[in-house]
Amino acid sequence: MTILDLQQVTKRFGTHQVLQAIDLQIQTPKILALVAPNGSGKSTLLNIITNLLKPDSGSVKVFDHSNTDAAIFKQMTYLQDNRVLFNDLSGAAHVRLVQDVYGLPQSEVDQLLARLDMTAYIHKKVAAYSLGMKQHLLFLLAILPKPKLLLLDEPLNGLDPVAVRTVQQILQELYQQGTTILFSSHNLAQIDQLTDQVIFLHGGQLVAASTLRQDKQHYDLVFTDVHPVQQYLAAQDLAASLKQPHKLSVDLSASQHQQLVTWTKANGIEILDEEHTTETTDELYFHVFGEDAHETL
Ligand SMILES: Nc1ncnc2c1ncn2[C@@H]1O[C@H](COP(=O)(O)OP(=O)(O)OP(=O)(O)O)[C@@H](O)[C@H]1O
Numbered sequence: 001m002t003i004l005d006l007q008q009v010t011k012r013f014g015t016h017q018v019l020q021a022i023d024l025q026i027q028t029p030k031i032l033a034l035v036a037p038n039g040s041g042k043s044t045l046l047n048i049i050t051n052l053l054k055p056d057s058g059s060v061k062v063f064d065h066s067n068t069d070a071a072i073f074k075q076m077t078y079l080q081d082n083r084v085l086f087n088d089l090s091g092a093a094h095v096r097l098v099q100d101v102y103g104l105p106q107s108e109v110d111q112l113l114a115r116l117d118m119t120a121y122i123h124k125k126v127a128a129y130s131l132g133m134k135q136h137l138l139f140l141l142a143i144l145p146k147p148k149l150l151l152l153d154e155p156l157n158g159l160d161p162v163a164v165r166t167v168q169q170i171l172q173e174l175y176q177q178g179t180t181i182l183f184s185s186h187n188l189a190q191i192d193q194l195t196d197q198v199i200f201l202h203g204g205q206l207v208a209a210s211t212l213r214q215d216k217q218h219y220d221l222v223f224t225d226v227h228p229v230q231q232y233l234a235a236q237d238l239a240a241s242l243k244q245p246h247k248l249s250v251d252l253s254a255s256q257h258q259q260l261v262t263w264t265k266a267n268g269i270e271i272l273d274e275e276h277t278t279e280t281t282d283e284l285y286f287h288v289f290g291e292d293a294h295e296t297l
Pocket residue numbers: 013016018036037038039040041042043044045
């Protein structure tokens with residue numbers, strides 16, 4: 001069974017092509033982060049998956065059913081932004097609505113209320129909630145049904161560090177119990193704490209960070225003779241920087257690295273030391289979106 005299957009999904013607002021032929025297949029449970037600058041179409045994509053918005057073309061299937069089939073909502077929940085909450089209702093009233101629909105025992109609700117430290121304000125009206133309190137409530141409502149597919153639009157927004165940790169722990173537990181989690185976030189360090197599976201939405205298309213990570217790694221290399229290596233790398237169009245008299249920093253794919261090793265051996269140059277690091281999501285973000293992204297963060 002395919003958990004999520006998006007085929008050639010497109011969406012345009014006026015002349016703005018927000019999503020261009022998006023394909024995304026999730027076959028096994030995972031935690032997947034959706035990352036892009038503001039206004040790139042993350043919410044649009046999540047809204048299309050949950051059938052709140054119709055794509056211009058393409059198809060969306062959830063657990064092998066069309067996303068227009070209401071039955072999928074027994075297994076899929078969605079944390080949207082807090083405008084979906086009712087200001088005149090208490091948090092408890094929101095919880096009761098979800099509890100009734102999904103037939104959830106009170107003991108489970110109480111346990112989560114305590115864990116999320118919400119008992120002090122759950123009976124107050126949402127109108128009196130802070131941003132963080134609303135975010136807690138949205139998160140609680142989304143996880144209560146123990147969905148098999150959990151979609152979260154910026155779930156860590158407005159949460160203090162303790163709450164971030166609790167939410168991260170709960171998400172990890174859900175994942176370990178078989179839930180697939182697709183969430184958007186701008187906080188790249190928090191993403192790295194949760195998952196190494198990241199997809200960037202760039203120019204209306206999805207780019208998997210894993211392909212970029214596998215593609216290039218950052219190498220610090222110490223050579224017996226650095227000058228010929230600099231010439232070799234320049235001839236390959238690879239930008240290397242000299243860090244110390246014998247040390248070069250360069251981004252290389254696995255095959256480029258192998259070729260360099262072969263070339264140094266053939267030319268009597270020894271690699272005295274080698275360290276390589278995988279790019280963090282933060283580094284990859286700037287790699288994908290460039291400096292323009294800085295202004296939109
Ligand atoms: N209903 C709509 N009508 C017209 N334009 C829209 C509509 N909804 C979204 N857009 C536009 O589509 C683009 C993508 O918006 P979206 O909210 O999906 O981005 P996002 O990546 O979630 O942004 P953010 O990170 O700021 O939440 C934006 O340019 C936005 O102005």
